[in-house]
Amino acid sequence: MTAYIVxxxxxxxxxxxxxxxxxxxxxxxxxxxxxxxxxxxxSPRLTPADLARIRAEMGLDKPFVPQFLSWLGGVFRGDLxxxxxxxxxxxxxxxxxxxxTLELAVLGLVVATLISLPxxxxxxxxxxxxxDYALRFVAILGLSIPEFALAIVAILVLSLTVHWIPPTDYxxxxxxxxxxxxxxxxxxxxxxxxxxxxxxxxxxxxxLEVLREDYIRTARAKGLPDRLVIMRHALKNAFIPVITxxxxxxxxxxxxxxxxxxxxxxxxxxxLTLDALLNRDFVQLQGNLLxxxxxxxxxxxxxxxxxxxxxxxxRYG
Amino acid sequence: MARFVRPAGFVWVPLLFxxxxxxxxxxxxxxxxxxxxxxxxxxxxxxxxxxxxxxxxVLTLPGLGxxxxxxAPQATPVGADIVPYAQVYSxxxxxxxxxxxxxxxxxxxxxFSGDPPHFDxxxxxxxxxxxxxxxxxxxxxxxxxxxxxxxxxxxxxPDLAERWEASSDGLTYTFSLRKDVTWQETPYYDFPxxxxxxxxxxxxxxxxxxxxxxxxxxxxxxxxxxxCLDAYxxxxxxxxxxxxxxxxxxSSYAYIxxxxxxxxxxxxxxxxxxxxxxxxxxxxxxxxxxxERNPKYFVTGVPYLDTYRIVIIPEESTQVAAFRAGQIHYxxxxxxxxxxxxxxxxxxxxxxxxxxxxxxxxxxxxxDKAPWNNADVRRAISMAINREEMNRLxxxxxxxxxxxxxxxxxxxxxxxxxxxxxxxxxxxxQGAKDLLAKAGFGAGLTADYVYYAYGDDxxxxxxxxxxxxxQIGVKISVQRLDYGVWTQQYLGQQWKDLALGxxxxxxxxxxxxxxxxxxxxxxxxxxxxxxxxxxxxxxLEKTVTETDPLKLKQVYRQIWEREVNQVYRAYIAxxxxxxxxxPWVRNTQGWTGYRFDQFTYGGSHxxxxxxxxxAKYR
Numbered sequence: 001m002t003a004y005i006v007x008x009x010x011x012x013x014x015x016x017x018x019x020x021x022x023x024x025x026x027x028x029x030x031x032x033x034x035x036x037x038x039x040x041x042x043s044p045r046l047t048p049a050d051l052a053r054i055r056a057e058m059g060l061d062k063p064f065v066p067q068f069l070s071w072l073g074g075v076f077r078g079d080l081x082x083x084x085x086x087x088x089x090x091x092x093x094x095x096x097x098x099x100x101t102l103e104l105a106v107l108g109l110v111v112a113t114l115i116s117l118p119x120x121x122x123x124x125x126x127x128x129x130x131x132d133y134a135l136r137f138v139a140i141l142g143l144s145i146p147e148f149a150l151a152i153v154a155i156l157v158l159s160l161t162v163h164w165i166p167p168t169d170y171x172x173x174x175x176x177x178x179x180x181x182x183x184x185x186x187x188x189x190x191x192x193x194x195x196x197x198x199x200x201x202x203x204x205x206x207x208l209e210v211l212r213e214d215y216i217r218t219a220r221a222k223g224l225p226d227r228l229v230i231m232r233h234a235l236k237n238a239f240i241p242v243i244t245x246x247x248x249x250x251x252x253x254x255x256x257x258x259x260x261x262x263x264x265x266x267x268x269x270x271x272l273t274l275d276a277l278l279n280r281d282f283v284q285l286q287g288n289l290l291x292x293x294x295x296x297x298x299x300x301x302x303x304x305x306x307x308x309x310x311x312x313x314x315r316y317g
Numbered sequence: 318m319a320r321f322v323r324p325a326g327f328v329w330v331p332l333l334f335x336x337x338x339x340x341x342x343x344x345x346x347x348x349x350x351x352x353x354x355x356x357x358x359x360x361x362x363x364x365x366x367x368x369x370x371x372x373x374x375v376l377t378l379p380g381l382g383x384x385x386x387x388x389a390p391q392a393t394p395v396g397a398d399i400v401p402y403a404q405v406y407s408x409x410x411x412x413x414x415x416x417x418x419x420x421x422x423x424x425x426x427x428x429f430s431g432d433p434p435h436f437d438x439x440x441x442x443x444x445x446x447x448x449x450x451x452x453x454x455x456x457x458x459x460x461x462x463x464x465x466x467x468x469x470x471x472x473x474x475p476d477l478a479e480r481w482e483a484s485s486d487g488l489t490y491t492f493s494l495r496k497d498v499t500w501q502e503t504p505y506y507d508f509p510x511x512x513x514x515x516x517x518x519x520x521x522x523x524x525x526x527x528x529x530x531x532x533x534x535x536x537x538x539x540x541x542x543x544x545c546l547d548a549y550x551x552x553x554x555x556x557x558x559x560x561x562x563x564x565x566x567x568s569s570y571a572y573i574x575x576x577x578x579x580x581x582x583x584x585x586x587x588x589x590x591x592x593x594x595x596x597x598x599x600x601x602x603x604x605x606x607x608x609e610r611n612p613k614y615f616v617t618g619v620p621y622l623d624t625y626r627i628v629i630i631p632e633e634s635t636q637v638a639a640f641r642a643g644q645i646h647y648x649x650x651x652x653x654x655x656x657x658x659x660x661x662x663x664x665x666x667x668x669x670x671x672x673x674x675x676x677x678x679x680x681x682x683x684x685d686k687a688p689w690n691n692a693d694v695r696r697a698i699s700m701a702i703n704r705e706e707m708n709r710l711x712x713x714x715x716x717x718x719x720x721x722x723x724x725x726x727x728x729x730x731x732x733x734x735x736x737x738x739x740x741x742x743x744x745x746x747q748g749a750k751d752l753l754a755k756a757g758f759g760a761g762l763t764a765d766y767v768y769y770a771y772g773d774d775x776x777x778x779x780x781x782x783x784x785x786x787x788q789i790g791v792k793i794s795v796q797r798l799d800y801g802v803w804t805q806q807y808l809g810q811q812w813k814d815l816a817l818g819x820x821x822x823x824x825x826x827x828x829x830x831x832x833x834x835x836x837x838x839x840x841x842x843x844x845x846x847x848x849x850x851x852x853x854x855x856x857l858e859k860t861v862t863e864t865d866p867l868k869l870k871q872v873y874r875q876i877w878e879r880e881v882n883q884v885y886r887a888y889i890a891x892x893x894x895x896x897x898x899x900p901w902v903r904n905t906q907g908w909t910g911y912r913f914d915q916f917t918y919g920g921s922h923x924x925x926x927x928x929x930x931x932a933k934y935r
Binding site: 152 | 435531603629634802
């Protein structure tokens with residue numbers, strides 16, 4: 001087990017490194033740089049000499065390989081460099097924005113689970129009934145409506161009807177828990193709803209498969225009540241594919257946060273990453289991508305390890 | 318699984334209740350808390366002399382009725398809610414007020430769509446930076462604050478310089494600096510070597526010298542020497558006459574920074590400590606910037622507000638929703654449809670509609686290359702554009718149909734009528750084809766066209782341009798660029814044939830000069846289009862040497878006429894700008910183009926904004 005975890009972690013680190021290398025290269029292929037973007041808004045008079053001097057001060061004039069090696073050396077020392085746009089340390093920016101994104105992820109996951117599990121189970125148990133069709137329709141809806149559309153419509157409807165939207169001046173959970181939850185609930189509901197669609201469909205099909213198994217028939221024959229058969233015997237066994245899907249959705253979730261955090265004016269890692277990309281803030285962007293890659297690797301590792309808890313027959317080798 | 322679900326339920330049920338309860342509360346903006354007025358009370362600035370409004374073209378916004386007429390000036394008002402130079406629509410007729418009526422205190426909240434990269438006013442010219450540090454710093458000179466300011470003829474008044482004198486040859490300027498100014502004292506920093514210490518000439522000299530080495534170098538491009546004659550007298554000599562010099566010093570680029578602080582911390586990226594009306598209390602990246610009243614501000618009696626907050630909301634629909642929800646007091650848009658929607662739910666909103674004095678968006682030609690160096694080809698392109706239709710289809714008829722990048726207030730008393738723009742701004746596809754044939758392109762031509770979608774309107778305009786040009790045999794390949802690529806191509810002068818260009822003036826305070834000399838003179842560093850016309854250059858030189866205002870106006874008129882005749886850039890129909898605020902926000906001013914003293918371009922004028930009792934307006 002320990003050897004398995006160590007091996008997975010090493011693979012994870014290698015994956016993250018390759019992601020970082022890829023990000024480092026790709027963002028530099030795109031034309032435009034942070035300096036041009038900073039001056040573009042007001043475009044004052046700057047001579048080519050002025051531009052060259054400022055660009056050199058920002059470190060934008062160095063060739064690719066020395067830049068990458070210097071950055072990599074920093075990564076091993078725990079220094080991801082300073083943002084080209086703000087001058088602040090990249091790691092500090094990530095540390096500031098990551099808790100919000102994790103909070104949104106946890107809340108989104110809770111919402112998704114609260115929606116998908118009961119509906120998935122119900123849909124499987126009441127297979128091919130009107131209720132099943134209705135619930136599956138809801139799932140299709142969650143899959144079809146993009147998060148950004150749902151978010152904009154939600155904000156519009158709230159502002160037009162009750163003249164209220166989640167407060168835009170963000171407060172952290174520690175600072176002001178009530179305001180924080182007012183700010184996070186709607187985004188979490190939207191992210192959760194979108195995520196729940198896939199999990200719900202997976203729960204339904206996994207449950208359907210398990211419900212046909214001999215041991216379920218045996219459990220029923222023993223006279224166990226339906227609730228116990230489903231919750232104790234069927235659900236736990238149907239859970240492995242569902243958990244796998246939740247793990248895979250971590251990557252999709254990171255994409256969703258970019259949109260959701262922008263629409264709801266939440267200062268999270270997703271928005272930080274989008275802004276870094278738009279501002280050609282390469283240093284911040286590659287730091288963010290590295291952390292996101294590590295997070296996705298970690299979530300998938302946790303998912304893999306949970307298989308053993310769900311089904312003790314599974315062995316790691 | 319059950320162990321997992323049950324606690325979550327326990328937590329969420331009461332929380333949901335609290336959230337719903339919060340949501341059901343009536344929308345309420347931060348209510349101003351009255352504070353006792355400081356004594357002695359003195360006018361914030363010299364009482365504004367009523368200025369004869371420059372007539373603006375009368376337009377109506379369908380569904381809103383006619384704009385509220387400008388009230389007649391009364392005796393010694395300290396301010397007013399209406400800019401006489403714009404059109405204001407409001408269910409609450411704008412009222413002038415006296416000092417005694419001012420309600421002090423409260424928190425005024427507005428929005429930005431992005432963050433300042435940092436707070437150092439010399440290291441970038443990002444307008445988010447300008448807006449963020451504007452309330453904290455002062456300049457040697459500044460534009461007139463408040464609703465009476467005339468955006469078509471910006472008036473420069475003293476700020477840190479009490480007065481100034483120019484030598485008869487216009488090459489030496491002597492500034493007498495205020496002796497009663499100290500650097501801000503704030504609980505948010507610990508810089509005893511700066512806080513509370515007097516501002517002196519050394520700081521002013523240091524600031525201008527630092528400009529010369531940084532992104533704000535253009536401010537002092539014509540400067541030869543900067544000397545302190547004593548602790549409160551600054552002398553600047555110029556290498557050449559520069560009509561933009563004083564206006565540049567009054568622009569939001571020219572903040573005076575504390576020398577001792579820069580020497581201590583290296584740069585001002587993470588700190589903003591000036592002599593302005595507000596102290597920077599807190600900056601939460603991607604969230605908000607909060608300012609607190611500077612009780613020792615050198616202009617007596619202001620600021621009226623206790624707190625000023627900028628909330629950072631990147632998404633425009635969320636900005637509008639936040640305005641509706643009362644979370645922000647002031648916002649802006651280009652779209653009449655947004656204004657109408659807001660007025661449907663908030664009919665008492667004050668709407669300020671402003672025509673900028675010079676147009677920005679145009680079809681840009683690579684004038685250094687054939688065939689775009691042929692005036693007839695450019696004229697043909699311009700004649701192919703149906704500007705009236707574009708205004709109707711893109712802006713519902715509410716935009717500006719005809720205007721160009723040479724500001725009309727420098728050349729005329731009013732916006733010239735459509736016929737003044739001459740034959741090349743008139744929609745005439747047959748005439749365009751004839752001109753192309755005359756230029757040797759009777760069989761048509763092909764070209765690349767690049768643009769950045771600043772908004773949906775730019776996408777629609779680009780599509781329309783493609784169709785208009787196809788009608789005269791000019792096939793353009795339209796490419797929409799990412800912002801980073803766009804800035805590199807356009808500002809870096811790397812585009813190939815045509816672009817949906819924009820014009821941004823140099824300093825912003827000297828209308829004619831900033832929009833012409835620095836942009837249109839051959840090889841000027843802001844001449845993005847490669848304009849190089851000796852006849853035009855001779856006229857531009859005259860704008861520097863001519864001192865008689867009437868003759869100067871004539872020169873600008875000739876420049877204006879040359880622009881429409883030569884079509885260096887083919888200006889298209891474009892938007893007017895709407896600013897919106899809740900009626901209890903008093904003495905604010907709407908977006909007035911490139912005056913660089915409203916919120917997004919250095920908002921020191923927020924010093925004279927005040928918040929009335931919202932209950933009076935419900």
